[in-house]
Amino acid sequence: MECRECRERMQLYLAEALPARWAAAFEEHIAQCGECARELGSSREIIELLQEMPAPVPPADLASRIKAAASAAIIRPEPAARRPLAAYLKFAGASAAALLLAVGTLTLLGPPGSKHDTGGPSVTPVAAVGHAKSVVSEPAALRSVVTAVPQPAQPALPRATRAKPVRRYRAVTAAGTRRSRSPARAVPVHEDASTSPRRAVTATASLPPSSDFGPTVVSVLDRAPNVRVLRTVREEGACVPVTLVCAALRTGPAHASTPDVVVPTDDAAEDFAAHTLIGTVVANAVVNRYVREALIESDATLMSLATSAPPPTINHLVREDEAVETTDGW
Amino acid sequence: MPAQVFIVRNDATAQATGEAASAPEVNDSALVEAVQQGDAEAFGGLVSRYHGQVYALTARMCGSADAEDLTQDVFLKVLDALRQSGFRREASFRTWLYRIAMNVAINELRQRRRRQQTTGPSLDEPMLTEDGYVARQLADSTDEPYQRAVQRELQQAVHEVLELLTPRQRAALVLIDLEGLSYEEAAQVLSCRLGTLKSRLVRARRAFAEKFRERQPEWRPGRDAAIA
Numbered sequence: 001m002e003c004r005e006c007r008e009r010m011q012l013y014l015a016e017a018l019p020a021r022w023a024a025a026f027e028e029h030i031a032q033c034g035e036c037a038r039e040l041g042s043s044r045e046i047i048e049l050l051q052e053m054p055a056p057v058p059p060a061d062l063a064s065r066i067k068a069a070a071s072a073a074i075i076r077p078e079p080a081a082r083r084p085l086a087a088y089l090k091f092a093g094a095s096a097a098a099l100l101l102a103v104g105t106l107t108l109l110g111p112p113g114s115k116h117d118t119g120g121p122s123v124t125p126v127a128a129v130g131h132a133k134s135v136v137s138e139p140a141a142l143r144s145v146v147t148a149v150p151q152p153a154q155p156a157l158p159r160a161t162r163a164k165p166v167r168r169y170r171a172v173t174a175a176g177t178r179r180s181r182s183p184a185r186a187v188p189v190h191e192d193a194s195t196s197p198r199r200a201v202t203a204t205a206s207l208p209p210s211s212d213f214g215p216t217v218v219s220v221l222d223r224a225p226n227v228r229v230l231r232t233v234r235e236e237g238a239c240v241p242v243t244l245v246c247a248a249l250r251t252g253p254a255h256a257s258t259p260d261v262v263v264p265t266d267d268a269a270e271d272f273a274a275h276t277l278i279g280t281v282v283a284n285a286v287v288n289r290y291v292r293e294a295l296i297e298s299d300a301t302l303m304s305l306a307t308s309a310p311p312p313t314i315n316h317l318v319r320e321d322e323a324v325e326t327t328d329g330w
Numbered sequence: 331m332p333a334q335v336f337i338v339r340n341d342a343t344a345q346a347t348g349e350a351a352s353a354p355e356v357n358d359s360a361l362v363e364a365v366q367q368g369d370a371e372a373f374g375g376l377v378s379r380y381h382g383q384v385y386a387l388t389a390r391m392c393g394s395a396d397a398e399d400l401t402q403d404v405f406l407k408v409l410d411a412l413r414q415s416g417f418r419r420e421a422s423f424r425t426w427l428y429r430i431a432m433n434v435a436i437n438e439l440r441q442r443r444r445r446q447q448t449t450g451p452s453l454d455e456p457m458l459t460e461d462g463y464v465a466r467q468l469a470d471s472t473d474e475p476y477q478r479a480v481q482r483e484l485q486q487a488v489h490e491v492l493e494l495l496t497p498r499q500r501a502a503l504v505l506i507d508l509e510g511l512s513y514e515e516a517a518q519v520l521s522c523r524l525g526t527l528k529s530r531l532v533r534a535r536r537a538f539a540e541k542f543r544e545r546q547p548e549w550r551p552g553r554d555a556a557i558a
Contacts, residue, residue, distance in 0.1 A: 011536050016513070017528035046539045050507040053488055056394055058385035058401065065398075066381060066405045067374045073406055 001029040006036045010043055358423040365412045373412070377405055380424070383509075384431045390492065390504045391435035392442075400438055404431045421518050428505070428519040436497045484549070491541045499534035506531055 006029045012018040013026050030037050356375065364372030384404050389397035407430050411417055417426055492500055505516040506527075517527040542549070 011532040014535065015528045015531045017532060043539055046542060047507055047535065050488065050503065053485065053508055055386040056389035056397065058382055059398065062385065062398055062401065063377050063381045066377050066402050069402055069406060070373055070409050071370060073409055
């Protein structure tokens with residue numbers, strides 16, 4: 001073995017990762033070469049330096065503070081286990097933490113369409129949508145976009161007492177969904193289709209002006225079959241976020257039974273807060289779903305915690321006060 | 331599991347009496363089971379037992395300035411997960427806890443990197459220079475003994491060099507060399523194969539050694555004071 005090979009394999013040897021067939025030759029070389037032996041000794045010493053580093057000592061009152069925070073968390077009225085969407089969004093916040101959704105807007109598209117519409121969302125095949133890229137013009141059918149209103153900034157609170165956002169909508173998985181016994185309480189997916197058959201939800205997401213994150217999100221969104229990136233607006237300035245407008249379109253008859261998004265239709269038009277919430281939730285769902293996949297592809301290790309409990313596929317969003325009965329029991 | 335079984339002692343008392351490393355009265359599984367049944371006191375037992383290790387891990391990964399907050403975040407996540415039966419006993423509680431702590435720490439590093447890109451440096455955070463991250467320091471006017479000053483200098487150097495590593499490399503180095511986990515346990519914490527862990531460790535040690543020698547060219551283990 002030459003010195004160069006010996007140096008290359010030195011750390012493998014120290015990590016007990018050098019294959020046995022090389023270890024003997026390595027040790028033989030070390031026994032004969034003083035310089036490599038010194039190098040090995042130096043590497044060992046640095047490892048020993050690390051191993052002898054004293055552990056940082058926490059403040060004496062840290063445990064009691066954590067216990068107090070835990071007690072406060074325990075007495076919170078709504079356990080997180082009853083909020084599947086919350087769990088989903090929690091992951092989303094961790095994995096795509098840079099994704100800050102500021103505003104969502106609800107948009108009604110086009111005139112009443114085909115007879116498909118009476119049974120569910122309109123047919124908007126992906127092919128018809130076209131291969132939208134990061135910057136495309138808004139379709140003519142998109143006749144109105146509610147003015148975006150930024151959500152008020154939440155006051156900064158200590159981490160332990162940071163208030164959970166109020167979530168009035170919940171996600172229902174396809175497997176866990178069962179129709180309510182009372183049709184009046186069911187989500188009005190089909191009921192108003194005759195008057196508003198073609199519907200899209202447009203969401204505006206604020207992304208950090210990272211040099212590569214925004215385009216990455218756009219590219220993964222373009223892979224989504226039911227999402228169009230209508231436009232991206234990137235303003236100059238270090239702190240100005242990228243604005244990304246995307247539309248989650250219900251596409252095809254198959255979505256009649258499992259639409260991506262269900263928009264409450266009774267008084268929702270007057271409830272802009274609800275629109276905003278829906279837009280935010282939709283953006284969370286569609287964006288993070290694909291961002292998450294991209295992240296998992298690139299970094300399986302970091303996503304391991306999340307993948308151990310994969311979030312549900314969001315098929316419905318329903319208002320909590322119109323909750324449907326599900327096999328999940330809520 | 332009845333609540334009265336558990337004895338949750340005050341940490342300050344435990345530290346003062348040197349009992350922090352003593353054998354636990356109740357094993358982790360029993361405490362976890364009690365927490366899952368709603369026993370808040372049992373969770374306090376887990377906090378008492380592991381907060382030091384979680385603090386050390388987060389401090390080594392992210393620096394001591396944020397370690398307290400991160401430690402609290404970790405335990406609140408643990409509590410949340412236990413209440414949702416998120417701990418499925420596929421690994422030991424300690425391994426699972428380390429995994430959560432490591433994820434929190436790595437997320438923090440990523441967010442920190444993004445903040446660095448978006449908002450510029452914070453006065454509270456390490457400063458990014460051509461030489462990597464350098465902690466902001468104030469002159470110390472105290473008259474420390476020489477040996478102690480050398481130790482602090484060495485610790486600071488190790489910390490700074492660790493910050494130059496990638497999060498993955500740092501994680502491998504912290505878990506194996508600083509926290510003393512076995513290869514198998516560290517692989518479980520990082521959810522990777524043993525071979526992957528070792529290759530990360532090899533790269534991490536190589537990078538650390540190279541950067542440490544650049545940072546401390548005069549360092550010799552026999553010459554400088556022992557750290558421990």
